[in-house]
Amino acid sequence: MALYAALLYYSEDGGWMGREHLAEHSRFLADQGAGEVIRGWQALCPAGTAATITVGGGLGGNVVVTDGPYAEAKEVLGGFYLLEAADLDEAIRWAARIPTAWRGKIEVRPVLPVNPPAGRP
Amino acid sequence: MIPQERLEETVREQGAWVVATLARTLGSLDLAEDAVQEAAVAALRAWPRTGVPDDPRAWLTVTARRKAYDMLRREAARPGKESAAGRELPGAVADPAEEVTAMTEPSSVSRDDMLRLVFTCCHPALSLEARIALALRTLARLEVAAIARAFLVPEATMAKRLVRARQKIAAARIPYRVPSDSELPERLPAVLAVVHLIATEAHAPTGGEEVARVDLETEAVRLARLLGELMPGEPEVLSLLSLLLFTSARRPARTGEDGAPVLLADQDRSRWDRAKIREAAALLAEAVRRSGGKAGPYQLQAHLSACHSTAPSWDNTDWDRIVGLYDLLLSLSANPAVALNRAVAVGERDGPAAMLAAVDALPAQPRSQLWHAARADALQRLERLEEAQHELLTAVDLASTGPERRLLARRLTVLLTSPHPGHGH
Numbered sequence: 001m002a003l004y005a006a007l008l009y010y011s012e013d014g015g016w017m018g019r020e021h022l023a024e025h026s027r028f029l030a031d032q033g034a035g036e037v038i039r040g041w042q043a044l045c046p047a048g049t050a051a052t053i054t055v056g057g058g059l060g061g062n063v064v065v066t067d068g069p070y071a072e073a074k075e076v077l078g079g080f081y082l083l084e085a086a087d088l089d090e091a092i093r094w095a096a097r098i099p100t101a102w103r104g105k106i107e108v109r110p111v112l113p114v115n116p117p118a119g120r121p
Numbered sequence: 122m123i124p125q126e127r128l129e130e131t132v133r134e135q136g137a138w139v140v141a142t143l144a145r146t147l148g149s150l151d152l153a154e155d156a157v158q159e160a161a162v163a164a165l166r167a168w169p170r171t172g173v174p175d176d177p178r179a180w181l182t183v184t185a186r187r188k189a190y191d192m193l194r195r196e197a198a199r200p201g202k203e204s205a206a207g208r209e210l211p212g213a214v215a216d217p218a219e220e221v222t223a224m225t226e227p228s229s230v231s232r233d234d235m236l237r238l239v240f241t242c243c244h245p246a247l248s249l250e251a252r253i254a255l256a257l258r259t260l261a262r263l264e265v266a267a268i269a270r271a272f273l274v275p276e277a278t279m280a281k282r283l284v285r286a287r288q289k290i291a292a293a294r295i296p297y298r299v300p301s302d303s304e305l306p307e308r309l310p311a312v313l314a315v316v317h318l319i320a321t322e323a324h325a326p327t328g329g330e331e332v333a334r335v336d337l338e339t340e341a342v343r344l345a346r347l348l349g350e351l352m353p354g355e356p357e358v359l360s361l362l363s364l365l366l367f368t369s370a371r372r373p374a375r376t377g378e379d380g381a382p383v384l385l386a387d388q389d390r391s392r393w394d395r396a397k398i399r400e401a402a403a404l405l406a407e408a409v410r411r412s413g414g415k416a417g418p419y420q421l422q423a424h425l426s427a428c429h430s431t432a433p434s435w436d437n438t439d440w441d442r443i444v445g446l447y448d449l450l451l452s453l454s455a456n457p458a459v460a461l462n463r464a465v466a467v468g469e470r471d472g473p474a475a476m477l478a479a480v481d482a483l484p485a486q487p488r489s490q491l492w493h494a495a496r497a498d499a500l501q502r503l504e505r506l507e508e509a510q511h512e513l514l515t516a517v518d519l520a521s522t523g524p525e526r527r528l529l530a531r532r533l534t535v536l537l538t539s540p541h542p543g544h545g546h
Contacts, residue, residue, distance in 0.1 A: 002294050087296035088246055089304075110293045 003039065003111035004091040006081040010104025011074055016046045024099035036084075037094050043079035075104055082111070128168055132161045133262045135178040139185055140259060141234035144297055150241065151287050152189050154259065160185035236299045236351050243312040244295045251286035252315045258283055260347070261340045271337050272322070313361050313419060316344045320365050326522060338372070341365055356412035360419035363404035367426035370397035381527040386435040398430045421450045440470035457483070458491070465495055473502035490519035494529060501536060510536055 022043075028034065029041070047069040056062040069076055081098060085091040088108070095106040136157050143153035160181050174180040242255040257268045269279035289295070300308040323337035345362040352358050374388040405423045412420060425446050432438040447463035450456075460483055468476020477499035483492065497512035513533045520526045 087294040088244075089296050089298070089300075092246075 001084050001086055002091075003113075004083045004085060004088075004095075005109050005111055006083055006091070006095045006098060007077055007107040007109065008079045008081075008098065008100040008104065009075040009107060010078055010100055012046060012048075012076055013074075014103075017043060017078060021099060021103065028097060028099055031097065034094075037090075038081055039084045040082035041080065044077060047076035078104070083108075123169065123173060125165075125169075128165055128173065131173060131177050132164050132181070135181050136161055136262045137238065137260050138178055138231055138235060139181045141238040142182060142231060143185055143189065144238060144241075145234050146186075147189055150238075150259075150290060150297065152192065153185070154287070155192060156185040156189035157181065159188040163188075232351060233299060235347075237297045239312060239348070239351065240300055240308060241290060241295055241297050243315050244290075245308070245311040246293060246295060247286055247289060249314065249318065251282060251289070252311065253318055254279060254282050255286050256315045256344060257319065257340060261344060263340065267336075309355070309357060312348065313357060316341055316348065316361060316365075317419070319344065320368065324368055331524070338365075338369055342369060354407075354411050356408045357417040357419045359404050359408035359411070360417065360423045363401045363408060364419055364423040364426055366397045366401035366404070367423065367430050370394040370401065370430065379527065379531075380524060381531060382524050384528075385429060390434065393430065401430070402427060416449070418450060418453050421446055421453070425450075435469075438469070440466050444470055457489070461489075461492055461495055465498075468499060468502075473499045477503065490516040490521075490525070490529070493519065494532075497532070497536075506536060 025043075029038065050067075050069040052066045052068065052070045054064050054066075056064065078100065083091050083094050085094065088110075091108050095101060095108050098106050100106060139160070140150075140153045140157045143156060144150045147153055147156075163184055164177070164181060168174075239260060242259050243252045247255070253272075254268060257263045257271075258265065263271075265280050265283065266276050269276040272279065319337055320341035323341055342362070342365050345358070345365050348355075348358045349362055370393050371385075371388065373394065374390065374392040375383055377383045401423070405420070405427055408420050408423070409416075416424070425443060428439055428443055428446070443466045444463060447459060447466060450459050451463065461480070464476060464479035464483060467479045477496065480492065480496045480499055493512045493516035497509045497516065500506070500509035500512060510533065513529060513536065517526055517529045517533065520529055
């Protein structure tokens with residue numbers, strides 16, 4: 001099994017996660033089999049609440065804070081799911097059921113296994 | 122003595138099948154690739170002495186598997202290394218003769234393995250560039266240097282592209298399996314696009330001095346035939362092969378004596394390969410029979426090609442049908458090149474004024490050299506020569522390859538020396 005982050009991108013033009021959109025996510029979380037695949041999830045506040053931080057020259061260097069998200073794009077990151085799937089095709093099948101998939105786009109990326117699998121609790 | 126070329130051809134042809142099987146049994150495409158590469162070297166060293174074995178695929182499989190085991194052992198023996206990514210070490214290698222008998226897989230198994238390999242190399246999560254590189258390296262077994270030459274990039278760039286593609290397959294766990302029937306409509310286009318793009322690059326190189334690249338065309342046809350064998354009766358596969366053969370049949374007439382491309386309108390149709398056209402037409406008929414009245418994009422393109430291939434001349438072409446086919450193609454997906462071809466066909470059907478209107482009606486971006494050349498053509502026929510000249514000059518500026526520039530420059534010369542020259546300049 002492998003872990004994938006399903007990153008939820010959509011346009012804020014139509015407003016932030018509405019009641020209906022969130023209700024669909026609740027239903028998705030209750031879908032059959034979702035409990036075995038979804039290892040975590042978070043929704044984010046609107047991109048306007050973001051601050052972007054960069055440090056010049058290394059730890060302790062000059063901290064530069066700018067307002068807004070890192071990339072001024074039409075579609076912004078709105079949240080994510082952590083999916084545990086056997087392979088990319090299974091992850092894609094689940095990503096295609098995430099309600100943001102038909103309101104925007106889902107980026108699926110394998111999670112870098114920084115800790116050796118045996119070290120996980 | 123067996124000619125070296127025939128040996129290399131055998132090794133190349135069998136290599137992909139061996140990679141396909143070993144990728145499944147070893148659980149790693151990377152390892153299978155490296156092992157088959159070493160086995161191929163061993164074959165080319167041994168076979169000139171011993172002769173080609175009765176079953177070269179079995180010989181290569183056994184040898185490649187041993188090479189793979191050796192690699193795994195070496196990897197495991199390296200200090201500080203855990204057993205390579207948790208792979209299990211296989212036991213002692215059995216007697217080669219017995220092993221050959223034991224591993225001769227039924228053909229349906231190797232067919233499934235090859236399908237797995239095709240769908241992994243052409244997975245839509247890989248970029249089209251990466252898919253093309255993998256298809257030519259892993260499926261067609263071209264050397265990296267040859268693929269790099271074909272796409273006019275340095276060998277190191279192509280090698281890096283392949284390494285990244287294989288890393289992505291491993292890191293993202295792109296599975297080694299055949300899509301289910303319900304997934305096939307989503308997955309097949311990614312495979313067909315790869316073969317079509319290889320053929321397009323062969324037919325209209327984006328760089329370099331040649332009008333067409335025979336080597337890439339051969340590879341594209343070979344891959345399309347392989348898909349046909351693996352997925353018999355799949356209408357879009359039949360249509361793609363048909364399209365490639367129609368195009369290939371015209372190749373002898375496509376280059377002029379000066380090395381410039383000859384447009385379809387001016388080609389000597391007696392130089393077209395009639396046998397290829399007959400095969401393409403039969404494949405298209407089969408595709409139509411099997412598609413149940415629902416023509417996919419490749420079937421429509423094959424119909425277009427068939428229309429030209431069976432017309433006695435450019436003037437005696439069924440332009441009404443061609444415009445209709447372009448309309449159907451555009452209804453499947455918007456494509457500027459297709460829209461431009463449609464405008465040209467409208468011109469042939471309804472005259473230069475209609476053509477100019479159709480060309481001008483196309484979206485402003487992107488306006489390629491082809492757009493300017495088509496507009497020049499309409500203007501020239503309307504005897505608006507000065508404007509035509511201007512469009513041709515813009516087209517020459519935009520043309521990226523030598524042959525294309527020569528063709529446009531020649532048209533410009535003809536225009537400048539025509540009996541009704543434009544004023545000014």
